[in-house]
Amino acid sequence: MKLALLCTLLIGSHCLMAQSKTRQADPVVAYDTYVQQAVRDWHVPGLTVTVVKDGTVLLKKGYGVRELNQAEPVNTQTLFAMASTTKAMTAACLGMLVDEGKLHWDDPVLNYLPDFQLYDPAVTRELRVRDLLTHNTGVGNADLLWTIMQIPSDEILHRMRLVKPVYSLRSGFIYQNIMYLAAGKVVEKVSGQPWETFIRQRIFEPLGMTRTKALFREVTDPNRAWPHVAVNDTVRVVKNKREEGAVDAVGPAGSVWSCSDDLALWMQCMLDSGRYRSGQAEARQLLKPATWAELFKPQVIVTDAQFYPSKVLTKPTWKTYALGWFQHDYRGHRVNFHTGSLTGMVAMHAQLPDQKLAVYIQGNLDHAELRHALMYRAFDQFALGISRDWNADLYKLYSDIQLRRKAAERRVDSLRVRNTKPSLPLTAYAGQYTDPLYGKVSVSVQDGKLVFSANDVMTGRLDHWHYDTFRLTYSNFWEGTDAVGFVLDARGSVARLSWAGTELLKTPEPTSKGVAER
Incomplete structure (x- = not known):
């Protein structure tokens, strides 16, 4: 009996060791554990992570809660703001119209929006449809038109003629949301449907993205994440319908809300040459292969000033922008990616296309830059066989940035001249x-x-x-x-x-x- 008991214990111990090694060797388990730690380190209330490789969903999971100090957990059906990762969808909408021969990438914008004018008449005349997607029109950031005003989309575009250029056409790169609004208006003019109807019928419905909403005002489901902002190191929930809904005025630039279940379908389509499956039917094409490839062709060089702080760690040789996608090289591979940021919400859609790998991160904390750490960790974990603690490295990088920002604020405060009074009552x-x-x-x-x-x-x-x-x-x-x-x-x-x-x-x-x- 003692011998039998000893054998049983040895077998049990061996099985436990084998299971432990299996868990350690399983990249999905290892990555899931890594995500959990990152969520704790960055104090993110809620997060979803979706990983797709070779046509298979490796991971779809929610972490944390939809709202701080509330019990409802984040799951794969929880809606988050896609924010500027919407831009890739708007570019795809234009690509479908290109496929149908209804427009060309290099058509003058005036062909479709004859009343759209910029400050410089020459730029107005030379502006092409492609330029609306590449942030190089010469127009600087004009987001005050939708963040501090409640004016219709057409009025936003009308006022663009008053925005003075900060560089000449196609000679630089400054991120520009309102040009994507103009791109959505081109979709409407050519198709005869508002952008939000077109994207719903031509992307969401064919792919089976049943929970995805084109505009914030359509988000009525209680299974949604609430935005959060950290102020003085305290994370607080933001509940302000006007603040969240402001982006609807420039919808094609960033108004879509979606969930992990739906985004897995979009990710697979964008990895697989624009192909998708509907039920048991054979694969269909959302876009022609040549048009899909055009979306990812580098269009413009991105300057250091307009790129992400992570560049000091990744040290890319080149940085470009395609049609709705940032790009750079990472360990000899091309990365296609885009972040999305609205008050209290973050998103990131990233691809390692030659490895057929994509990752999508959604979070409900303002500028929670663990999204970069989880992107590079996914590339290393599921494709490149590298083990680097991106979470630790990027946490330090952004913590140092925050310290420098606070130091700059103190310097400004130190310039205050004390004991002065206003000149007038x-x-x-x-x-x-x-x-x-x-x-x-x-x-x-x-x-x-x-x-x-x-x-x-x-x-x-x-x-x-x-x-x-x-x-x-x-x-x-x-x-x-x-x-x-x-x-x-x-x-x-x-x-x-x-x-x-x-x-x-x-x-x-x-x-x-x-x-x-x-």
Whole structure:
């Protein structure tokens, strides 16, 4: 009996050791464990990770919770914002119309949007459909048109004629969301359907992406993630419908919401030359192979300033942008990828195409850059046989960036001139300030303090900083602070307000009838 018991124990021990080795050797188990640790390290409330290789889904899993301090877990059906990873879908929509012979990549945009104008008439005339997707039109960031205003999409495009260029056409690269709105309008003009209808009927439905929504206003399912922002090292939930819904105004640039189950279908299609399967039917083509390949052809060089901080670790030889995809080299392989960022939400879709490998990360914490760590770890784990702790390296990189940012803020604070007063009584700063591009700012006096409102969308209080500069503390905690300066004219009256990189002119006070007659 003792011998039998000993044999049993030895066999059991051997089996446990074998199981342990199997778990250690299983790359999916190892990667899953790695993700769990990264979620803890970065304090991300909720996350999904989807990994696809060689037509097979290796991993689809939710981590954490949809909302901090609530019990509902994230699962593979939980909806997250795709944000700017939507751009690859918008490019694919245009590609379908190219396949149908209804447009060409290098057609003038004026052929389809005759009223669309940029500041420079020559650029307006030369702008091609392809240019709408490559961030090299010469127009800088103009996101204030949709983040601080509530104006229709057509009005956003109309105001682009007022945005001064910061470089000449196709001579640089500055990330530009509103050109993707114009691309969506081209889809609408050519197809006769709004972009949100076209993408639903031509991508979501054929691929079986039954839970995916084109616009935020369509997200009514309770199984959705809530955005979170870390302020002073404390993670807090953001519940603001206007903030989340603002992106609908530039939908083709980043308004789609989806889940891990649906995204696996999109990932497989984009890996497999645009092919997909519907039920038991034979594979079909979402795009012709040549058009699918065109989406991934490098179109423009991306500068260091416009690329990601991770470059200091990966040291890419080249960095390019295709049609809705960033690209760079990694250990001799090409990477196609795109991040997505909205207030409190992050996403990343990445491919190692020669290895038929793709990974998609969704998270509900503002700029949670573990997405880069999980991307490179997936490449190493499932394709390249490398073991590097990207989580540790990128956590240190971004922590150092944050420390430098805080140091820069302290330097700005140190420049404050103490014991100064505004040049004028607070009532002199009150009034309406306008700009033809960015609308209206109202300043009023309430309870002895200046109160700020931009287009009745962004509000906050103005506290005196020094001289005629005030510090704006926004009403929404996640929006932080800004400097607001008032400029006086030669007569000593307030003439302009400087805020967010633009200057707004003060509207003259109404003149009484008697004065006007004189």
